Amino acid sequence: MKFIPKEVIKIINKYHVKKSKLLAVLTDIQAKYNWLPPDAIKLVSEKLCVPLIDVYGVASFYHAFSLTPRGKHIVTVCSGTACHVRGAPIILDRVQDQLGISPGCTTKDDQFTLETVNCLGACALAPIVVVDGHYHGQSTTQKIDLVLTKYKKKKKRKPTKKSRKKK
Secondary structure (H helix, E strand, C coil), X not given: CCCCHXXXXXXXXXXXXXXXXXXXXXXXXXXXXXXXXXXXHHHHHHHHCCCHHHHHHHXXXXXXXXCCCCCCEEEEEECCHHHHHCCHHHHHHHHHHHHCCCXXXXXXXXXXXXXXXXXXXXXXXXXXXXECCEEECCCCHXXXXXXXXXXXXXXXXXXXXXXXXXX
């Protein structure tokens, strides 16, 4: 989604332009754009009268915020001990092959971002892959292929002239 200053100002105004609401403002911007665009961070700094370095400090401290564009779908592979011994490295390799990216990267079409985490806290379901907050436990390469195919199909297609109904 393209950065629109009016939208960010609307978010800032929602919190009555209070410095104490910096986290809430950044959270809403992250939710809207799936990352924190530099122009949005500058605008937040100006409107809330918070030094730019402090806004960046908060944005870079919390893992929930991203300073780089992220894909529409976030794929997270657990690499904790239980997941590791139950095949997480093989699962991660398969996800990397399917998406054509390494952890920390986003596909060229901005559809997928791949991440790894040290533990998701659901070791009984190891190995675990999370896609957009949905846990896929006891993952196998076959299960992951199906899951990723499902999300790839969710990619919206623009209607063509042939597919539009004539009136």
